[in-house]
Amino acid sequence: MPEHRSRKDAARNREAVLAAADALFARRGSAEDVTTAEVAAEAGVGKGTLFRAFGDRAGLLRALYEARLAPVREAVESGPPPLGPATPPRERVPALLDAVLCFKLDNRRLVVALEESANGSASPYQASHYEWLHRLLRDVLEQIPGTPGSDFTAHALLAATRADLVEHLAGREGVPRETLRAQLADFTAGLLD
Amino acid sequence: MPEHRSRKDAARNREAVLAAADALFARRGSAEDVTTAEVAAEAGVGKGTLFRAFGDRAGLLRALYEARLAPVREAVESGPPPLGPATPPRERVPALLDAVLCFKLDNRRLVVALEESANGSASPYQASHYEWLHRLLRDVLEQIPGTPGSDFTAHALLAATRADLVEHLAGREGVPRETLRAQLADFTAGLLD
């Protein structure tokens, strides 16, 4: 069904680059100081190939991100409660935020790099995954009676899970994972009364 | 009484660079695509001078930011209510957040550039002005009975005024200033019940 099936070598190289990037980002602390040249080398591929496959550095980051996010998306869109669509709104909101927080905790380095690489104005807010998440959260909030300004509230709640904030608290200040989760849960709960 | 009074030419050039940067950032839309070379040229000064005065690009941004923030700081630390220290906590929290929001609305471009220029990990969260603001907000929150996790809450509230979010809403989506202020106020109010 695909319009243009891509050539076998292209597909293989795309995977190789993705895997190489993943490995390199893991090996180094941060995705920040891994260059495209290094990724290409690690993948045993020329830079041209990398750029043809992903467009630019941000494209590579995005692809990796998307790959890691897929399970979460799956769980949210068609999984069982408390994440899936069958969950009552009042419980789904904290569950969603907790899932986002955990995801960011697990993928701190990558997410920081991605949120920052989107230079120019309005950085992470036009990424498709942000749009998706925001729309979803807003719609769920809307189903809770007495919630004013669900659009802004959704933004504000998501802002509380911003990658660099998470990195600051969990990384720099050493706040334990569970503490952070509890605090976010408290914060969310405080809002939904 | 100053330990090391800086030389007159140094002081003059420092001001010139600051003014030039201010002018250039205003003329261009964004601080993002103004280079250090341009700023130096506009100030009629060599690049070396710029770097000696501010350390690096981020230092220049920071200095400009600090200069613009000074009035707010003043109003918060020793001004009259509703910003000053004499204000009862319950009213001061929303006033503080509103002030921050207005500041970011007025200085969008610069603040976006600053929050992003702090590359590497834990970007804007170790800037001294963030520390100051966070500590202040946390302490004020602490004085409101029944507020759990004031430290995290302060972070989360400040996150709702993140420069790129503000830029996204006010700039990209065209949400009017007053609407945004009202939404933030609602959000804050919802939390303080």
Next chain:
DNA sequence: GACGATACGGACTGAGGGTCCGTTTTGCAA
């Protein structure tokens, strides 16, 4: 097995942040 289409790869370019160092200015002191 041949030929057009597609992909490869790495040398190359351009941009921009930051440094270096010979020259100039400053300000103190004789």
Next chain:
DNA sequence: TTGCAAAACGGACCCTCAGTCCGTATCGTC
């Protein structure tokens, strides 16, 4: 005033990277 060391100047220079270009190699189809 003049002398002089310390401080500041400035712009050529360097380096790192993202991203491009184009001659060569590979694919897959007829």
